[in-house]
Amino acid sequence: MTTLPIRPAVAGLSGERFRVVYHLLGDRAEARRKAEDIIIEQTIEFPADLAPEGDIRDHIVGRIERLRRLKTGRWEAVISYSSECAGPDLAQFLNVIFGNISIKPGIRLMALDLPPALLANFKGPRFGRAGLRQQLNVHGRPLMCSALKPMGLDSAALADMAYRFALGGLDLIKDDHGLANQPFAPFHERVQRCAEAVARANQRTGLNCLYLPNITAPADKIVEYARFARQHGAGGLLLCPGITGFDAMRLLADDDSIALPIMSHPSFYGSMVTDSRSGFSHYAFYGQLQRLAGADMSVYPNFGGRFAFSVDECRSIVAGTEVDMGPVRPCFPAPGGGMTMEKVPLMNAVYGTEVVYLVGGGLHRHSADLTANVRYFMDLIQPQP
């Protein structure tokens, strides 16, 4: 029943700390227990009374900076951690902010508050909002994107669709995230054909529509796929970090030999957000985390579409994509689905011009002429005078 026989000083501690805001369920005593649990579980994961005295107890263990009851009945805990516990890489940062406690019910990560020295570890989006607009040379209006689908079409058919889309003036054309390396439209063939088709359309329109192939692939192929895409004229990349891990996106964003805008797709990761009692807030997950991991565009389901996100949740995502994070650039919110003429005024109110709209099925339904349909939707989203 003693402490460890070893009591080293902890090397390398700068004293700098970062803060994470959690919401906790329960009464006062339960919230206090949860907060005390977090500071241990996310750091030393060791009985507090047995931990070595000194630096480990004083600096490595997390610190409860604030615990207060909110009007909703939930508790807000602000917890700080030594930056060195989470450093120096994104993988370990994720582990500290929401590792073991991700398994405990009634703890939801709401927001990150990171000091400049920690933010300096993250390059964030290579382009961000301003950089992507510069690539496209489009200003003062929302950006418009659609997806090549359905799964099962061959590369020629997908390239034909890409050509029609680009001719109509779309800003961005992505693979549907379900297009991988299936026999009916293998990755390398598809990328070459679609990139070529979009380039051909751009020559006719004088625009710079970007084609974003899906490079969600085996772990040892992602970078290779991205480089192939770049070499063959792709204008950006689509990635599902729920499948590849967030750090694979960070790696692509940081790689100077790739240097393409990245659209992050939420496939597989839905459960990280949908239970309001645990996981991450929309703000943190679709906003802040995506930026730390290098996304230039963060896809999520728009309100009123096939999914269950509320207008307020979508507003909070917008806030997370643009809150000041020092050198980490703002990214575009990219709400998908649910675009109808009736909803355009509300969408304008929620998103303004700093948004990438994903339009899918509706674009095919409007008429048999895909190019005309794109023009129709492009007109729809022009800012009203």
Next chain:
Amino acid sequence: MTTLPIRPAVAGLSGERFRVVYHLLGDRAEARRKAEDIIIEQTIEFPADLAPEGDIRDHIVGRIERLRRLKTGRWEAVISYSSECAGPDLAQFLNVIFGNISIKPGIRLMALDLPPALLANFKGPRFGRAGLRQQLNVHGRPLMCSALKPMGLDSAALADMAYRFALGGLDLIKDDHGLANQPFAPFHERVQRCAEAVARANQRTGLNCLYLPNITAPADKIVEYARFARQHGAGGLLLCPGITGFDAMRLLADDDSIALPIMSHPSFYGSMVTDSRSGFSHYAFYGQLQRLAGADMSVYPNFGGRFAFSVDECRSIVAGTEVDMGPVRPCFPAPGGGMTMEKVPLMNAVYGTEVVYLVGGGLHRHSADLTANVRYFMDLIQPQP
């Protein structure tokens, strides 16, 4: 209002399908809507009435094989997909079984039912239960593992702890999953020292205790770290696929130049399971998926510990680690925490001998002599005559 102008035949379809069992919330009509939603959302993600007729509607769209009400009031939907939609890699497989629908409430993935040809795409655990026992030369009793911690100790202190553990006869010693590449115990230094310490203890005991460093690291470092660990005497690897992505684990398992047993840790991924209305069942997530991704041991919180897993949920994990999956070997369930003398009889009943027990704080609390404490716990888990 027409179908697509293009109607290609779909190349490469074998006709083989695999099945996924989902539980759905809602009344009969709602369950039907959800099932119909899944078969579209996970495949063509395109309005069904606009999808090209022929192969795409007939084979690419998922198929509702069964929909029935359970005694719990939930609905069980068995949905089949063409193997080629999900192939040929794990990343795309994850995308098809639980991509967009992960964002929709009231859909929980319960189980996978995969045909031999699809299973042949996955090598699964390199060692599995039998292979790991062979490595250790331990048979007929549970395996025992503990973790090097707390975070903040330097490499020398961690190595000293590893030595004491190994001398006591532990089968496996892992880094705590919070040990990354922090300045106080940098990865390369820590691995060398701890592996050397365990080797030294093995020389004294004649046993083959394995040291498993945590290689949850930046995406471009994971394989390099694993090879370094192998070269410097590590006997296995610890990885958090919630952070690295499942396919990073698959890559390590498949790599002949690494060839070490892998322990999968659930950090960051808790929300994929904890909300019983969505995400994955314990059976599928901690059992089947881990095996497809190459885990030889699947860590999760034991019942009665600091987390909220029930005895039944733990039993279902055991089932998922050993259900017949053709060539994909069974892996060890590795329940963590909550080990007390009083609970040993129930743990024996739930787990039998085919289990890796993780014991943490309790091992430090028992007395000041870590080696004696290990011996005490090793005696505790011997099968009772």
